[in-house]
Amino acid sequence: MLSGSPFKGKFYMVTGGGSGLGLEISRKLASYGANIYILGRDREKLAGAKKLIEESGTECNFFPVDIREFEQVRKIVDDIFSSSGMDGLVNNAAGNFISRTEDLSMNAFLSVINIVMNGSINITLETGKRWIESKRKGVVLSILTTYAETGSAYVIPSAAAKGGLSTFTRSIAVEWGPKGIRANGIAPGPFKTEGAWKNLIPDQSFEDYLIKKNPSRRLGTTEEISELAAYLLSDFSSFINGEVIRIDGGEYLRGAGEFNDLSMLPEDVWDRMKERRKKQ
Ligand code: HXC
Numbered sequence: 001m002l003s004g005s006p007f008k009g010k011f012y013m014v015t016g017g018g019s020g021l022g023l024e025i026s027r028k029l030a031s032y033g034a035n036i037y038i039l040g041r042d043r044e045k046l047a048g049a050k051k052l053i054e055e056s057g058t059e060c061n062f063f064p065v066d067i068r069e070f071e072q073v074r075k076i077v078d079d080i081f082s083s084s085g086m087d088g089l090v091n092n093a094a095g096n097f098i099s100r101t102e103d104l105s106m107n108a109f110l111s112v113i114n115i116v117m118n119g120s121i122n123i124t125l126e127t128g129k130r131w132i133e134s135k136r137k138g139v140v141l142s143i144l145t146t147y148a149e150t151g152s153a154y155v156i157p158s159a160a161a162k163g164g165l166s167t168f169t170r171s172i173a174v175e176w177g178p179k180g181i182r183a184n185g186i187a188p189g190p191f192k193t194e195g196a197w198k199n200l201i202p203d204q205s206f207e208d209y210l211i212k213k214n215p216s217r218r219l220g221t222t223e224e225i226s227e228l229a230a231y232l233l234s235d236f237s238s239f240i241n242g243e244v245i246r247i248d249g250g251e252y253l254r255g256a257g258e259f260n261d262l263s264m265l266p267e268d269v270w271d272r273m274k275e276r277r278k279k280q
Contacts, residue, residue, distance in 0.1 A: 001227045005033030006234040011084045013037040015067055015123060016093030018045035020193035021143065021222060023052065025090055028226035029233065030056040037080060038062045039073075039093065067093050067119035077126040085134070088233045089127050091120035091142040091165065096158040097199050109157045116161035121168055128172070128181060137180040141232050142169045144185040144244060146252045155200070166244055173242030182241045184232050189248025191220040216249030 012029050016022040017038025026036045030053045038053070038060065040046050046062035053060040063076050080086055095115040099108070124140055131138040147155070148162035166185055173183040190210045201207055211218055228247055231237050246252055254260055 002032055002230055002234055002236060006230075006236065007032045007034035007087075009033070009035075010087040011035045011037065011080070012088040012090065012233065013039065013080070013086055013123075013127070014090040014092055015039045015120070017053075017090075018042055018049045018062070020195045021188075021191065021225060022090070022092040023049050024222040024226045025092065025229045026053050026060070027056070028230050030054070030058045030060065032230055032234075034058060035084070036060040037086070039065055039067060039076070041066050066115075067123060068114040070119075070122045073119070073123050074126050077123065077130065081130045081134070085130075085136060086127060086138065087136075088139040088141070089124060090229065090233070091124065091140065093119060094143070094158070094195075096155055096196075098154050098202065100154065101156045104157070109160075112157035113161045113164075116158060117164040117168070120165050124168075124172065124183075128176060131181055132176070132179050135180075138182075139233050140169070140172070140181070140183040141229055142166070142183070142185045143229075144169075144187045146187045146189050146246055146248050148185075148187060148244075150252075169244070170242045177241050182238070184237075184240055184242065185244035186225065186228055186232065187244050187246045187248070187252075188225055189220060189246070189251040190214070191222060191225060193222065210251075213254060214249045214251045215254050218249065220247060220249060 007029055012034045014022050014026045014036060017026045017036065018040035026038055026049065030036055035058045036053050038046055038049055041064065043064040046064055050060045050062050065072050065076060067073055093115055095112045120142060127138065142165055144162050144166050147159050148166040151159045169183045169185045176183065225247055228245065232240065
């Protein structure tokens with residue numbers, strides 16, 4: 001979608017870049033000329049991802065780390081700023097599971113919140129401090145979800161954490177904007193990645209339901225979301241700051257409009273209403 005190599009000679013870090021959406025975003029940025037750093041828990045996955053990302057001809061380095069290990073992450077960011085530095089950060093790593101909330105322990109809440117919100121805030125803080133110290137421009141992109149705004153039953157640790165990260169993103173955009181740092185979010189609806197589907201989609205009938213209720217009558221593709229990510233990280237979007245862009249085929253609005261469900265009215269009822277109106 002973007003013209004030229006807008007990321008040529010630049011360095012971007014993607015958390016959770018070893019698989020799923022993080023890997024697709026990394027590959028897209030690399031195809032536009034970026035060098036990539038990926039973080040993830042699984043060394044083997046990261047090594048496989050590095051090969052795929054480097055197919056575009058740029059460099060990819062990986063760091064096996066759980067982003068809940070705040071001190072280790074700080075050290076990694078330190079090392080990167082001692083060498084290449086960084087031009088952008090993608091907060092993509094996430095953890096989530098479906099559960100009735102009364103079945104959860106506080107530890108279950110913390111296991112998700114420490115990845116999604118605290119892990120992302122820690123790495124943004126460490127990166128931002130170094131950008132400010134070195135007077136280098138930077139851009140942060142956080143992968144949120146449509147339910148960061150509304151909340152959602154059965155994924156409450158994730159909803160609370162994504163909501164917090166969303167507010168953090170909008171706030172830091174204002175505070176750090178004058179220092180040359182932008183921060184935006186993407187709020188995806190249903191995208192079929194292995195991690196999300198394995199953890200969150202109980203069976204085929206729920207996937208069918210997600211498609212049926214979506215005004216676009218399909219799931220999103222990782223191509224669509226990674227192009228949006230590339231745009232928001234590039235200078236083509238340099239006046240977009242503090243925004244959360246929804247990409248969900250219209251699913252969010254479909255759930256909100258009072259009369260949206262009238263789409264299920266049979267034809268003859270519409271015809272009768274029309275006749276009645278004419279008579280009136
Ligand atoms: C209830 C659970 C649970 C489950 C873990 N716990 N899984 N409780 N239901 N399914 C509880 C445990 O009992 C434990 O509490 C605590 O959580 C920590 O458990 P661990 O197994 O030690 O967890 P940990 O190794 O920290 O990993 C947890 C996790 C894991 C990170 C959340 O599930 C994971 O790795 N998920 C894969 C990543 C992922 O989910 N990606 C998809 C994100 S997609 P106790 O009290 O027993 O000690 C996404 C987008 C949403 O978020 C939009 C989709 C449409």
